[in-house]
Amino acid sequence: DAKTTQPPSMDCAEGRAANLPCNHSTISGNEYVYWYRQIHSQGPQYIIHGLKNNETNEMASLIITEDRKSSTLILPHATLRDTAVYYCIVGPSGAGSYQLTFGKGTKLSVIP
């Protein structure tokens, strides 16, 4: 079973920041938080991942709480092309453990 809880859906106005929350209260010390998204009819796309520090790349920022029990993915300026299902996934930590367990994700709709 997925170790994460996400809201089933969210709306965001185009040009505004999209903040997608994720709860992972049972995360273990060596597990990472990964975010992927799946645009309709495409394979999932890797966005970002982190262990305990906040991370930023060209696509998004990842904010992880100090206790690591929750995180937020931030898309700073959402566009219509960001409409997708966003998956928050705990693990893998490497060392042979690379399988992903997908939950239901959050369906983000970016509205003009």
Add this chain to the structure above:
Amino acid sequence: SAVISQKPSRDICQRGTSLTIQCQVDSQVTMMFWYRQQPGQSLTLIATANQGSEATYESGFVIDKFPISRPNLTFSTLTVSNMSPEDSSIYLCSVVGGGTEAFFGQGTRLTVV
């Protein structure tokens, strides 16, 4: 990142037949996986394709139904055998390269009639 080519992109098959899906990666990768996404559902891991040895299947998936080959570090196949309408899904190949992030193919959309 890795570029993954999956073939076919879609197919419509008769029940009782088999379909082999190919996954080609543009570079050698450590790990290859096969996932299934049933209509309106999330992704479920079928198996890990091991190079030079038998695949490792997840609970609920068996080799007779989903035989997998991985002859080298850039190629794998998944066969869906003796198909029924319940096998209608998107089948996705995924790879992990130098890091821990995974990359996915565009999927094979299978309809069994």
